[in-house]
Amino acid sequence: MNFSHSALQLNALLKQHQALWRYNAYNNITARSFDDYPELLTFLFGLTDDKLNHLQSNDRDLLTALAPYFPPATELLHLISLTPSPEHHACEPPAGIPGRKWQQIQAFINAHPLSEFSDQQEEPTRPARINNTPLIEWCSGKGYLSEALTMRYGLDATGLEIDEALVSEGNQRAENTKLKRKVVICDVLSDKVFAYLNPSMQVLALHACGALHQRLLTTAVASNSRRLSFSPCCYHRFNDGKYHNLSPQMQNSGLRFSNDDLRTAVRQTHTARAGETAARRQLQARYLALRVILDKQGISANTPLPSTAQHWSKASFGDWLATVLKLKPLSINIPSHLADYEKVGWQLLKTAERIDLVRMAFRRAIELHCVLDSVLFLQEHQYHCTLSEFCSTSLTPRNLLIQAEKA
Ligand SMILES: C[S@@+](CC[C@H](N)C(=O)[O-])C[C@H]1O[C@@H](n2cnc3c(N)ncnc32)[C@H](O)[C@@H]1O
Numbered sequence: 507m508n509f510s511h512s513a514l515q516l517n518a519l520l521k522q523h524q525a526l527w528r529y530n531a532y533n534n535i536t537a538r539s540f541d542d543y544p545e546l547l548t549f550l551f552g553l554t555d556d557k558l559n560h561l562q563s564n565d566r567d568l569l570t571a572l573a574p575y576f577p578p579a580t581e582l583l584h585l586i587s588l589t590p591s592p593e594h595h596a597c598e599p600p601a602g603i604p605g606r607k608w609q610q611i612q613a614f615i616n617a618h619p620l621s622e623f624s625d626q627q628e629e630p631t632r633p634a635r636i637n638n639t640p641l642i643e644w645c646s647g648k649g650y651l652s653e654a655l656t657m658r659y660g661l662d663a664t665g666l667e668i669d670e671a672l673v674s675e676g677n678q679r680a681e682n683t684k685l686k687r688k689v690v691i692c693d694v695l696s697d698k699v700f701a702y703l704n705p706s707m708q709v710l711a712l713h714a715c716g717a718l719h720q721r722l723l724t725t726a727v728a729s730n731s732r733r734l735s736f737s738p739c740c741y742h743r744f745n746d747g748k749y750h751n752l753s754p755q756m757q758n759s760g761l762r763f764s765n766d767d768l769r770t771a772v773r774q775t776h777t778a779r780a781g782e783t784a785a786r787r788q789l790q791a792r793y794l795a796l797r798v799i800l801d802k803q804g805i806s807a808n809t810p811l812p813s814t815a816q817h818w819s820k821a822s823f824g825d826w827l828a829t830v831l832k833l834k835p836l837s838i839n840i841p842s843h844l845a846d847y848e849k850v851g852w853q854l855l856k857t858a859e860r861i862d863l864v865r866m867a868f869r870r871a872i873e874l875h876c877v878l879d880s881v882l883f884l885q886e887h888q889y890h891c892t893l894s895e896f897c898s899t900s901l902t903p904r905n906l907l908i909q910a911e912k913a
Contacts, residue, residue: 516878535798535801543575547861561863565870572863576864614737642707643711644722657685695717707732710735749763763876770865791855795854796811874906888913892909893907
């Protein structure tokens with residue numbers, strides 16, 4: 507894969523269509539028109555709820571379905587297609603590790619042949635001795651990934667984690683399982699991190715958020731680390747409200763992602779529980795209902811509104827409304843037939859969900875734009891890079907894996 511070329515193509519496509527992927531249908535009570543794509547709305551409004559649910563959670567099927575009515579979908583599909591993940595067979599997690607997390611970890615490790623982690627290749631079934639290729643697990647939590655790696659390959663592992671409780675639980679687990687690993691308290695954004703990195707280290711991270719994985723790149727490069735391997739997630743976290751490109755190519759690309767854009771990149775409901783989805787939809791319907799009420803009282807329907815925690819979906823519409831108005835704060839006349847407005851909110855939600863598929867069509871492209879920025883930065887610093895999917899999106903939508911080795 508020519509990363510620079512892919513980045514150029516993605517960049518051009520995203521720039522050309524930014525009005526589409528920056529449009530948030532949930533903040534608008536009048537449906538967006540698609541003048542350049544006359545048949546698109548008819549297609550979207552004809553979708554059944556089941557089909558909608560499926561397309562919301564599957565980028566490839568979404569782009570394939572949109573392509574006849576929305577030509578950019580064909581190019582998007584081509585650009586987001588990477589080496590697919592190898593088939594993964596589920597296995598029982600050790601006590602205390604959530605099943606889905608364990609499957610993600612196993613898939614992540616399977617994406618790395620043994621030789622990448624250990625010099626001892628002759629007896630892969632026998633746990634290898636601790637060898638001289640120790641690894642650092644970046645933002646490790648309790649160090650489940652280290653645990654799995656030490657179990658499988660017998661490597662010496664150190665997790666870096668800011669949360670004291672997780673560090674202590676991780677070390678307790680290490681003691682109980684008698685595995686040679688540890689978790690240390692370390693804010694990876696601080697200079698303390700340099701004490702743990704050196705050229706012989708390989709650095710791994712499963713789901714390092716936003717600026718934390720960018721920090722991984724800059725510190726590993728500065729420390730001349732031999733190998734890096736990481737799956738990024740939550741691009742909007744730990745930054746100052748926007749994405750900061752690391753590579754000169756992306757810095758000069760003329761495209762800047764705000765945190766709202768970055769949230770679009772990780773907007774996927776695939777792994778959400780049914781209860782969470784129901785609560786989210788309930789609140790979205792209420793926000794749309796509130797926008798209609800605001801509009802009727804001469805207040806802009808697009809007014810930014812404070813978000814409310816999921817548990818508010820269980821409160822009555824009236825109580826929820828009073829809370830939002832107080833949080834904003836906003837003074838309006840509360841209409842007498844609130845139930846009617848809530849019904850209108852649900853109707854508007856059905857429209858918004860269908861229109862929003864167009865924004866969803868670009869989410870993986872936005873994510874890839876960020877990921878390619880990381881790859882280009884590493885290439886710039888003489889790393890050979892590969893980019894792949896380490897598992898299916900149903901196991902985790904954040905399934906992109908960057909592996910880099912110093913040339
Ligand atoms: C998304 S979790 C991933 C944890 C683990 N890698 C996994 O996949 O289960 C991100 C972790 O980063 C840790 N973290 C957040 N800020 C950090 C920082 N500045 N330095 C080190 N760790 C940090 C959090 O406490 C959390 O455990």
